[in-house]
Amino acid sequence: MSEHAVTAKQSLFTPFNVVAGLIVLMGAVLTVLRFTGGLGAVTNLSDDNPWGIWIGFDLLCGVALAAGGYTTSAACYIFGFKRFHSAVRPAILTAFLGYALVVFALHYDVGRPWRLPYPVFLSQGTSSILFEVGLCVFIYLSVLFVEYLPAFFEWQRMPKVRGFLVKLTMALTILGVVLSTLHQSSLGALFLIVPSKLHPLWYSPYLPVYFFISSMFAGLSMVIFEGSLSHRYLHHKMDQAYTSEHDGVMLGFAKAASLIMAGYLAVKLFGLSMDNRWSYLATGYGAWYLTEIIGFVALPCYLYAVAARDRNLGLVKRAAALTVIGIVVNRFNVSLVAFNWQLPPEARYFPSLGEIGISVFVVTVGVLAFRFIATRMPIFHAHPDYPESH
Numbered sequence: 001m002s003e004h005a006v007t008a009k010q011s012l013f014t015p016f017n018v019v020a021g022l023i024v025l026m027g028a029v030l031t032v033l034r035f036t037g038g039l040g041a042v043t044n045l046s047d048d049n050p051w052g053i054w055i056g057f058d059l060l061c062g063v064a065l066a067a068g069g070y071t072t073s074a075a076c077y078i079f080g081f082k083r084f085h086s087a088v089r090p091a092i093l094t095a096f097l098g099y100a101l102v103v104f105a106l107h108y109d110v111g112r113p114w115r116l117p118y119p120v121f122l123s124q125g126t127s128s129i130l131f132e133v134g135l136c137v138f139i140y141l142s143v144l145f146v147e148y149l150p151a152f153f154e155w156q157r158m159p160k161v162r163g164f165l166v167k168l169t170m171a172l173t174i175l176g177v178v179l180s181t182l183h184q185s186s187l188g189a190l191f192l193i194v195p196s197k198l199h200p201l202w203y204s205p206y207l208p209v210y211f212f213i214s215s216m217f218a219g220l221s222m223v224i225f226e227g228s229l230s231h232r233y234l235h236h237k238m239d240q241a242y243t244s245e246h247d248g249v250m251l252g253f254a255k256a257a258s259l260i261m262a263g264y265l266a267v268k269l270f271g272l273s274m275d276n277r278w279s280y281l282a283t284g285y286g287a288w289y290l291t292e293i294i295g296f297v298a299l300p301c302y303l304y305a306v307a308a309r310d311r312n313l314g315l316v317k318r319a320a321a322l323t324v325i326g327i328v329v330n331r332f333n334v335s336l337v338a339f340n341w342q343l344p345p346e347a348r349y350f351p352s353l354g355e356i357g358i359s360v361f362v363v364t365v366g367v368l369a370f371r372f373i374a375t376r377m378p379i380f381h382a383h384p385d386y387p388e389s390h
Helices: 001-010 017-038 053-066 069-078 082-109 131-156 157-167 171-195 207-233 240-275 278-282 284-310 313-337 352-375
Strands: none
Touching: 017 171, 017 352, 053 082, 053 171, 053 284, 053 313, 053 352, 069 082, 069 131, 069 207, 082 131, 082 207, 082 240, 082 352, 131 157, 131 171, 131 207, 171 207, 207 240, 207 313, 240 284, 240 313, 278 284, 284 313
16 A cells, blocks of 8 residues: 555544544434434424424524624625625635525424425415525525635636626625524514413513524624634635634624624513513522523623733633523523423423434534535635635
Protein backbone atom coordinates (compact mmCIF):
# COMPACT_ATOMS: atom_id res chain seq x y z
CA MET A 1 0.00 0.00 0.00
CA SER A 2 1.39 3.40 -0.98
CA GLU A 3 2.12 6.15 1.52
CA HIS A 4 -0.65 8.28 0.00
CA ALA A 5 -3.20 5.47 0.44
CA VAL A 6 -2.17 4.99 4.07
CA THR A 7 -2.53 8.72 4.74
CA ALA A 8 -5.95 8.79 3.07
CA LYS A 9 -7.08 5.80 5.14
CA GLN A 10 -5.87 7.45 8.35
CA SER A 11 -7.67 10.68 7.48
CA LEU A 12 -10.86 8.74 6.82
CA PHE A 13 -10.89 6.84 10.11
CA THR A 14 -10.74 9.84 12.43
CA PRO A 15 -12.61 9.77 15.77
CA PHE A 16 -15.20 12.18 14.36
CA ASN A 17 -15.82 10.07 11.26
CA VAL A 18 -16.07 6.85 13.27
CA VAL A 19 -18.59 8.32 15.73
CA ALA A 20 -20.58 9.97 12.93
CA GLY A 21 -20.58 6.69 10.97
CA LEU A 22 -21.94 4.77 13.95
CA ILE A 23 -24.67 7.37 14.46
CA VAL A 24 -25.65 7.23 10.79
CA LEU A 25 -25.75 3.41 10.98
CA MET A 26 -27.97 3.63 14.06
CA GLY A 27 -30.20 6.13 12.26
CA ALA A 28 -30.53 3.80 9.29
CA VAL A 29 -31.65 0.93 11.54
CA LEU A 30 -34.17 3.14 13.36
CA THR A 31 -35.43 4.45 10.02
CA VAL A 32 -36.16 0.91 8.87
CA LEU A 33 -37.96 0.19 12.15
CA ARG A 34 -39.98 3.39 11.90
CA PHE A 35 -41.17 2.88 8.33
CA THR A 36 -41.81 -0.85 8.63
CA GLY A 37 -43.32 -0.97 12.12
CA GLY A 38 -45.01 2.43 12.27
CA LEU A 39 -44.75 5.16 14.90
CA GLY A 40 -45.46 2.75 17.73
CA ALA A 41 -42.32 0.76 16.98
CA VAL A 42 -39.93 3.56 17.95
CA THR A 43 -41.92 6.24 19.82
CA ASN A 44 -43.76 6.77 23.10
CA LEU A 45 -46.42 8.92 21.42
CA SER A 46 -50.07 8.49 22.40
CA ASP A 47 -53.46 10.13 21.96
CA ASP A 48 -52.67 12.38 24.93
CA ASN A 49 -49.22 13.19 23.58
CA PRO A 50 -49.33 13.12 19.75
CA TRP A 51 -46.41 15.55 19.42
CA GLY A 52 -43.13 14.48 20.92
CA ILE A 53 -39.45 15.34 20.71
CA TRP A 54 -39.52 15.21 16.89
CA ILE A 55 -41.77 18.27 16.96
CA GLY A 56 -40.36 19.92 20.09
CA PHE A 57 -36.71 19.58 19.07
CA ASP A 58 -36.47 18.82 15.36
CA LEU A 59 -39.15 21.32 14.31
CA LEU A 60 -39.57 24.06 16.93
CA CYS A 61 -35.90 24.26 17.94
CA GLY A 62 -34.67 23.68 14.40
CA VAL A 63 -36.72 26.52 12.91
CA ALA A 64 -35.77 28.93 15.71
CA LEU A 65 -32.04 28.20 15.53
CA ALA A 66 -32.11 28.46 11.73
CA ALA A 67 -33.33 32.05 12.00
CA GLY A 68 -29.77 33.30 11.57
CA GLY A 69 -30.36 33.24 7.83
CA TYR A 70 -32.93 36.00 7.74
CA THR A 71 -31.39 38.04 10.59
CA THR A 72 -27.90 38.07 9.06
CA SER A 73 -28.99 38.75 5.48
CA ALA A 74 -31.40 41.47 6.64
CA ALA A 75 -28.67 43.15 8.68
CA CYS A 76 -26.28 43.11 5.72
CA TYR A 77 -28.51 43.81 2.71
CA ILE A 78 -31.53 45.68 4.10
CA PHE A 79 -30.01 47.66 6.97
CA GLY A 80 -26.66 48.15 5.27
CA PHE A 81 -24.28 46.65 7.86
CA LYS A 82 -21.75 45.55 5.26
CA ARG A 83 -19.25 44.60 7.95
CA PHE A 84 -21.37 41.49 8.51
CA HIS A 85 -21.11 40.41 4.87
CA SER A 86 -18.62 37.62 5.55
CA ALA A 87 -21.13 35.97 7.91
CA VAL A 88 -23.96 35.85 5.37
CA ARG A 89 -22.99 32.69 3.48
CA PRO A 90 -22.30 30.57 6.59
CA ALA A 91 -25.58 31.82 8.09
CA ILE A 92 -27.52 31.07 4.89
CA LEU A 93 -25.98 27.60 4.68
CA THR A 94 -26.83 26.89 8.34
CA ALA A 95 -30.39 28.12 7.81
CA PHE A 96 -30.86 26.15 4.59
CA LEU A 97 -29.63 22.92 6.17
CA GLY A 98 -31.67 23.64 9.29
CA TYR A 99 -34.92 24.01 7.37
CA ALA A 100 -34.10 21.08 5.09
CA LEU A 101 -33.55 18.87 8.14
CA VAL A 102 -36.83 20.11 9.65
CA VAL A 103 -38.65 18.84 6.57
CA PHE A 104 -36.56 15.66 6.61
CA ALA A 105 -37.43 15.02 10.28
CA LEU A 106 -41.12 15.64 9.61
CA HIS A 107 -41.16 12.52 7.44
CA TYR A 108 -40.56 10.50 10.60
CA ASP A 109 -43.24 12.24 12.63
CA VAL A 110 -46.09 12.33 10.11
CA GLY A 111 -48.10 9.12 9.89
CA ARG A 112 -48.24 9.25 6.08
CA PRO A 113 -45.20 11.31 5.05
CA TRP A 114 -45.84 10.89 1.34
CA ARG A 115 -48.78 13.27 1.81
CA LEU A 116 -46.65 16.15 3.13
CA PRO A 117 -47.02 18.13 -0.14
CA TYR A 118 -50.78 17.46 -0.24
CA PRO A 119 -51.97 20.65 1.57
CA VAL A 120 -49.82 22.88 -0.65
CA PHE A 121 -50.49 21.40 -4.08
CA LEU A 122 -53.82 19.59 -3.84
CA SER A 123 -56.00 20.72 -0.94
CA GLN A 124 -55.30 24.21 0.36
CA GLY A 125 -56.63 24.05 3.93
CA THR A 126 -56.51 27.79 4.40
CA SER A 127 -58.51 27.67 7.65
CA SER A 128 -55.67 25.83 9.42
CA ILE A 129 -52.71 27.56 11.03
CA LEU A 130 -50.68 24.49 10.08
CA PHE A 131 -51.34 25.28 6.42
CA GLU A 132 -49.79 28.73 6.84
CA VAL A 133 -46.79 27.28 8.69
CA GLY A 134 -46.29 24.56 6.09
CA LEU A 135 -46.67 26.94 3.15
CA CYS A 136 -44.25 29.51 4.60
CA VAL A 137 -41.65 26.87 5.49
CA PHE A 138 -41.97 25.36 2.01
CA ILE A 139 -41.49 28.74 0.29
CA TYR A 140 -38.75 29.91 2.65
CA LEU A 141 -36.81 26.66 2.20
CA SER A 142 -36.97 27.33 -1.54
CA VAL A 143 -35.75 30.89 -0.95
CA LEU A 144 -32.83 29.67 1.17
CA PHE A 145 -31.93 27.13 -1.49
CA VAL A 146 -31.76 29.86 -4.15
CA GLU A 147 -29.73 32.08 -1.78
CA TYR A 148 -27.27 29.24 -1.26
CA LEU A 149 -26.92 28.41 -4.98
CA PRO A 150 -24.41 31.20 -5.93
CA ALA A 151 -21.76 29.41 -3.85
CA PHE A 152 -22.58 26.15 -5.62
CA PHE A 153 -22.37 27.68 -9.08
CA GLU A 154 -19.09 29.42 -8.21
CA TRP A 155 -17.77 26.01 -7.23
CA GLN A 156 -19.03 24.57 -10.53
CA ARG A 157 -17.69 27.59 -12.47
CA MET A 158 -21.03 28.60 -14.01
CA PRO A 159 -20.77 32.41 -13.98
CA LYS A 160 -23.92 33.24 -15.95
CA VAL A 161 -26.29 31.38 -13.66
CA ARG A 162 -24.41 32.64 -10.65
CA GLY A 163 -24.64 36.24 -11.88
CA PHE A 164 -28.39 35.96 -12.44
CA LEU A 165 -28.97 34.60 -8.91
CA VAL A 166 -26.83 37.30 -7.29
CA LYS A 167 -29.08 39.94 -8.85
CA LEU A 168 -32.01 38.44 -6.90
CA THR A 169 -30.28 38.90 -3.53
CA MET A 170 -32.28 41.90 -2.30
CA ALA A 171 -35.64 40.49 -3.42
CA LEU A 172 -34.87 37.13 -1.82
CA THR A 173 -33.76 38.80 1.41
CA ILE A 174 -36.98 40.80 1.71
CA LEU A 175 -39.09 37.74 0.90
CA GLY A 176 -37.16 35.72 3.48
CA VAL A 177 -37.77 38.29 6.22
CA VAL A 178 -41.51 38.43 5.43
CA LEU A 179 -41.85 34.65 5.41
CA SER A 180 -39.85 34.28 8.62
CA THR A 181 -42.02 36.86 10.35
CA LEU A 182 -45.05 34.77 9.43
CA HIS A 183 -44.01 31.23 10.26
CA GLN A 184 -41.81 31.96 13.30
CA SER A 185 -44.78 33.60 15.00
CA SER A 186 -47.25 31.02 13.67
CA LEU A 187 -45.35 28.23 15.42
CA GLY A 188 -46.26 29.97 18.67
CA ALA A 189 -49.83 30.45 17.46
CA LEU A 190 -50.18 26.67 17.12
CA PHE A 191 -50.40 26.44 20.90
CA LEU A 192 -53.10 29.09 21.27
CA ILE A 193 -55.74 26.41 20.70
CA VAL A 194 -54.72 24.41 23.82
CA PRO A 195 -55.22 26.80 26.78
CA SER A 196 -56.36 23.93 28.99
CA LYS A 197 -53.32 21.75 28.20
CA LEU A 198 -50.44 24.25 28.37
CA HIS A 199 -49.40 25.50 31.80
CA PRO A 200 -50.58 29.09 32.47
CA LEU A 201 -47.03 30.36 32.88
CA TRP A 202 -46.20 29.37 29.32
CA TYR A 203 -49.61 29.87 27.76
CA SER A 204 -50.29 33.43 26.65
CA PRO A 205 -52.14 35.18 23.83
CA TYR A 206 -48.75 36.74 23.08
CA LEU A 207 -47.13 33.39 22.23
CA PRO A 208 -46.71 34.35 18.54
CA VAL A 209 -44.85 37.50 19.62
CA TYR A 210 -42.67 35.51 22.03
CA PHE A 211 -41.72 33.00 19.36
CA PHE A 212 -40.86 35.64 16.78
CA ILE A 213 -38.74 37.83 19.07
CA SER A 214 -36.92 34.83 20.53
CA SER A 215 -36.16 33.56 17.02
CA MET A 216 -34.18 36.73 16.33
CA PHE A 217 -31.71 36.36 19.18
CA ALA A 218 -31.73 32.58 18.68
CA GLY A 219 -30.61 33.06 15.08
CA LEU A 220 -27.89 35.55 16.04
CA SER A 221 -26.65 33.25 18.80
CA MET A 222 -26.60 30.27 16.46
CA VAL A 223 -24.50 32.25 13.96
CA ILE A 224 -22.03 33.05 16.77
CA PHE A 225 -22.06 29.44 17.98
CA GLU A 226 -21.61 28.00 14.49
CA GLY A 227 -18.96 30.61 13.68
CA SER A 228 -16.99 29.71 16.80
CA LEU A 229 -16.97 26.00 15.96
CA SER A 230 -16.16 26.68 12.31
CA HIS A 231 -13.34 29.03 13.28
CA ARG A 232 -11.84 26.25 15.36
CA TYR A 233 -12.31 23.26 13.08
CA LEU A 234 -12.48 24.79 9.57
CA HIS A 235 -9.98 27.60 10.03
CA HIS A 236 -7.92 26.32 7.10
CA LYS A 237 -10.85 27.04 4.76
CA MET A 238 -11.15 30.72 5.74
CA ASP A 239 -9.56 33.59 3.86
CA GLN A 240 -8.07 36.73 5.33
CA ALA A 241 -11.24 38.77 4.79
CA TYR A 242 -13.33 36.33 6.82
CA THR A 243 -10.84 35.99 9.67
CA SER A 244 -10.28 39.75 9.87
CA GLU A 245 -14.04 40.41 10.13
CA HIS A 246 -14.75 37.51 12.47
CA ASP A 247 -14.24 39.39 15.75
CA GLY A 248 -16.31 42.37 14.60
CA VAL A 249 -19.17 40.11 13.54
CA MET A 250 -19.14 38.33 16.89
CA LEU A 251 -19.18 41.55 18.90
CA GLY A 252 -21.79 43.19 16.67
CA PHE A 253 -24.12 40.21 16.92
CA ALA A 254 -23.55 40.06 20.69
CA LYS A 255 -24.65 43.67 21.06
CA ALA A 256 -27.72 43.11 18.88
CA ALA A 257 -28.65 39.92 20.74
CA SER A 258 -28.40 41.66 24.13
CA LEU A 259 -30.75 44.44 23.00
CA ILE A 260 -33.28 42.00 21.54
CA MET A 261 -33.16 39.81 24.64
CA ALA A 262 -33.76 42.85 26.85
CA GLY A 263 -36.83 43.64 24.75
CA TYR A 264 -37.95 40.02 25.00
CA LEU A 265 -37.68 40.14 28.78
CA ALA A 266 -39.79 43.32 28.85
CA VAL A 267 -42.46 41.72 26.64
CA LYS A 268 -42.50 38.57 28.80
CA LEU A 269 -42.92 40.69 31.93
CA PHE A 270 -45.73 42.59 30.25
CA GLY A 271 -47.44 39.35 29.26
CA LEU A 272 -47.09 37.93 32.77
CA SER A 273 -48.72 41.06 34.17
CA MET A 274 -51.52 41.20 31.61
CA ASP A 275 -52.37 37.53 32.16
CA ASN A 276 -52.01 37.93 35.95
CA ARG A 277 -50.00 34.72 36.38
CA TRP A 278 -47.94 35.89 39.36
CA SER A 279 -49.38 33.35 41.80
CA TYR A 280 -47.98 30.44 39.77
CA LEU A 281 -44.42 31.60 40.40
CA ALA A 282 -44.61 30.15 43.93
CA THR A 283 -45.12 26.62 42.55
CA GLY A 284 -42.65 24.03 41.26
CA TYR A 285 -43.46 25.00 37.69
CA GLY A 286 -42.88 28.60 38.73
CA ALA A 287 -39.37 27.77 39.88
CA TRP A 288 -38.62 26.14 36.52
CA TYR A 289 -40.15 29.11 34.68
CA LEU A 290 -37.89 31.51 36.60
CA THR A 291 -34.91 29.24 35.83
CA GLU A 292 -35.69 29.58 32.12
CA ILE A 293 -36.22 33.34 32.23
CA ILE A 294 -33.36 34.26 34.55
CA GLY A 295 -30.82 31.56 33.73
CA PHE A 296 -31.30 31.33 29.97
CA VAL A 297 -32.47 34.83 29.00
CA ALA A 298 -31.54 37.45 31.60
CA LEU A 299 -28.09 35.97 32.30
CA PRO A 300 -26.94 35.62 28.65
CA CYS A 301 -28.44 39.05 27.93
CA TYR A 302 -26.19 40.51 30.63
CA LEU A 303 -23.20 38.46 29.46
CA TYR A 304 -23.70 39.63 25.88
CA ALA A 305 -23.84 43.27 27.00
CA VAL A 306 -20.69 42.98 29.12
CA ALA A 307 -18.87 41.07 26.38
CA ALA A 308 -19.76 43.68 23.74
CA ARG A 309 -18.63 46.50 26.04
CA ASP A 310 -15.35 44.82 27.01
CA ARG A 311 -14.79 43.22 23.56
CA ASN A 312 -14.50 39.84 25.29
CA LEU A 313 -14.87 37.17 22.61
CA GLY A 314 -14.67 34.30 25.07
CA LEU A 315 -17.65 35.67 26.97
CA VAL A 316 -19.55 36.13 23.71
CA LYS A 317 -19.10 32.45 22.89
CA ARG A 318 -20.25 31.34 26.34
CA ALA A 319 -23.30 33.60 26.15
CA ALA A 320 -24.13 32.21 22.69
CA ALA A 321 -23.93 28.60 23.91
CA LEU A 322 -26.12 29.46 26.91
CA THR A 323 -28.67 31.17 24.65
CA VAL A 324 -28.82 28.22 22.24
CA ILE A 325 -29.45 25.90 25.19
CA GLY A 326 -32.07 28.36 26.47
CA ILE A 327 -33.99 28.30 23.19
CA VAL A 328 -34.07 24.50 23.33
CA VAL A 329 -35.30 24.70 26.94
CA ASN A 330 -38.03 27.19 26.02
CA ARG A 331 -39.32 25.19 23.07
CA PHE A 332 -39.21 22.00 25.13
CA ASN A 333 -41.13 23.70 27.92
CA VAL A 334 -43.89 24.88 25.61
CA SER A 335 -44.23 21.65 23.63
CA LEU A 336 -43.32 18.97 26.19
CA VAL A 337 -42.59 19.91 29.82
CA ALA A 338 -45.49 22.30 30.44
CA PHE A 339 -47.78 20.54 27.97
CA ASN A 340 -50.40 18.24 29.54
CA TRP A 341 -49.10 19.41 32.90
CA GLN A 342 -52.31 18.39 34.66
CA LEU A 343 -52.02 14.71 33.69
CA PRO A 344 -50.78 12.16 36.27
CA PRO A 345 -47.07 11.28 36.03
CA GLU A 346 -47.74 7.87 34.48
CA ALA A 347 -49.65 9.50 31.60
CA ARG A 348 -46.95 12.08 30.87
CA TYR A 349 -44.76 11.77 27.78
CA PHE A 350 -41.06 11.00 27.81
CA PRO A 351 -39.23 10.30 24.54
CA SER A 352 -38.11 6.78 23.76
CA LEU A 353 -34.53 5.88 22.93
CA GLY A 354 -35.64 5.50 19.31
CA GLU A 355 -36.95 9.07 19.19
CA ILE A 356 -33.78 10.43 20.77
CA GLY A 357 -31.69 8.34 18.38
CA ILE A 358 -33.48 9.73 15.32
CA SER A 359 -32.99 13.31 16.57
CA VAL A 360 -29.26 12.68 17.10
CA PHE A 361 -29.13 11.12 13.64
CA VAL A 362 -30.79 14.19 12.05
CA VAL A 363 -28.37 16.58 13.75
CA THR A 364 -25.40 14.43 12.68
CA VAL A 365 -26.60 14.45 9.06
CA GLY A 366 -26.73 18.25 9.27
CA VAL A 367 -23.20 18.49 10.64
CA LEU A 368 -21.86 16.15 7.95
CA ALA A 369 -23.65 18.09 5.19
CA PHE A 370 -22.32 21.41 6.54
CA ARG A 371 -18.75 20.08 6.69
CA PHE A 372 -18.98 18.59 3.19
CA ILE A 373 -20.21 21.86 1.66
CA ALA A 374 -18.00 24.20 3.69
CA THR A 375 -14.81 22.30 2.84
CA ARG A 376 -15.52 22.30 -0.91
CA MET A 377 -17.47 25.43 -1.77
CA PRO A 378 -16.68 29.12 -1.18
CA ILE A 379 -18.53 29.54 2.13
CA PHE A 380 -15.76 30.87 4.37
CA HIS A 381 -13.65 32.31 1.58
CA ALA A 382 -14.16 34.24 -1.62
CA HIS A 383 -13.83 32.37 -4.89
CA PRO A 384 -10.76 33.64 -6.81
CA ASP A 385 -13.04 34.61 -9.72
CA TYR A 386 -15.46 36.53 -7.48
CA PRO A 387 -13.49 38.42 -4.82
CA GLU A 388 -16.55 40.59 -4.12
CA SER A 389 -18.50 37.59 -2.78
CA HIS A 390 -16.99 38.33 0.65
